[in-house]
Amino acid sequence: MSLELSFYKGKKVLLTGHTGFKGSWMCVMLVNAGAEVIGYSSCSKTENRLFDLCGVKDQITHIKGDVRDLNHLLEVFKTYQPEIVIHMAAQPIVRDSYKDPVGTYSTNVMGTVNICEAVRQTESVRSFINVTTDKVYENKEWEWGYRENEPLDGYDPYSNSKSCSELVTHSYKNSFFTDRRVAVSTARAGNVIGGGDFANDRIIPDCIRAAVNHEDIVVRNPYSTRPYQHVLEPVYAYLMIAVKQCEDHKYASWYNVGPDDQDCFQTGALVDLFCKHWGDGLKWIDKYDGGPNEANFLKLDCSKLKTTFGWKPHWNLETAIEKVVEWSKVWVVGENVRPVMDKQIEEFINI
Secondary structure, X not given: OOHHHHOOOOOEEEEEOOOOHHHHHHHHHHHHOOOXXXXXXXXXXXXXXXXXXOOOHHHOEEEEOOOOOHHHXXXXXXXXXXXXXXXXXXXXXXXXXXXXHHHHHHHHHHHHHHHHHHHHOOOOOOEEEEEOOHHHEOOOOOOOOEOOOXXXXXXXXXXXXXXXXXXXXXXXXXXXXXXXXXEEEEEEEOOEEOOOOOOOOOHHHHHHHHHHOOOOEEEOOOOOEEEOEEOHHHHHHHHHHHHHHHHOHHHOOEXXXXXXXXXXXXXXXXXXXXXXXXXXXXXXXXXXXXXXXXXXXXXXXXXXXXXXXXXXXXXXXXXXXXXXXXXHHHHHOOOOOHHHHHHHHXXXXXX
C-alpha cells in the first residue's frame, strides 16, 4: 500500500456524494486502506447502482441526506467528528443543468456553502477537499491546457455553479480558516471513465449500453476533445492531496487533475478504442444532435500537481479502456464486480 493510503488506516473520513460513480470507487479504496468512512448522499436511484453492486455499503456508515440541509449536515458532523472531509456531492450533468438550473445551483453552490459551514463548526476536521471540475474555467477553446490561475467562468449552469463552488471555498478559506486548523484545497478533474458508470449523457456508459444491446454506438459530437482519465487517477489524487496538506498546510491550494496531453482524445477516437477492446464487431455512428452548448476543446495543465507532489498519471487511456472493458464484461454476465475493483485498485497503487 502507498504511503498516502496507509495514512488513512483508522482515520475518520466524511465523504459526500459517496453513492455516485467516483464516490463508490473512493469508498472501496478507503475501506481497503482501513479508513472509517462516513458517507453522506441523497442516494438517488439513478446514481447508486455501482454503490449497490460493489457491496461497500455494509463496510461504511451510510447516511442518506441532502447537502442543502445544513441542520442535518451539522448533526452528522457533530455525531461522527470526521478528521478529513471530501466533498463530491453534486448535480454533475451539463444537459441536466439546462433542464433544472435552479436545482443545479442550489445543490452545487449552497451545498458547498453548507459543507464549508459544517467544516467551520467542527473542531475535529483537519483536511478538507472540495472536488469541482475542469469546466470551471472560462473556456476560450485554447490549444493549451488551463492552469490554476486562469479566470473561472463556466458557461453552462453546471460549469458555472462549480465555478461558484470554487469561489465559495476560496472565501471560506480566506475568511474562516486562516488559523491553520483546517487545510483546504479544491481539485479540478477532467472527464473520468471506469467500470460502473451508468450515467446518462456520458460517452462510455453509452458505449456499454450499446454493446450490451448489440446496437451501434451513437456519438453526438465525435470531434470534441476531452482529457479522459481512469476514475482511480483523480480519486487517488484527492486522497493524496488531503494527506499532504494535513501533514503540511503549505500544500493547501487549487489543483488540476488530468491526463497527459497524449490522452486528450477526440470523442470519436475514444470510441474507436472502446470498440477495439470490446470486440464483437461493435461500431459507432455520428449523429450530431445540435444539443446545448458544450465546449469542443478543453484540457488542463497539471504541472502544479506534478511539480508539487511528484505525481504523474498511472494509466494511459488505452489501459484505462482495457480496465473499463474488464469490469463491464464481468458485470454483463452477472458476476461479482468487487473482486475486479479490488484487483484494479491494487494494480493501480502498486505501479
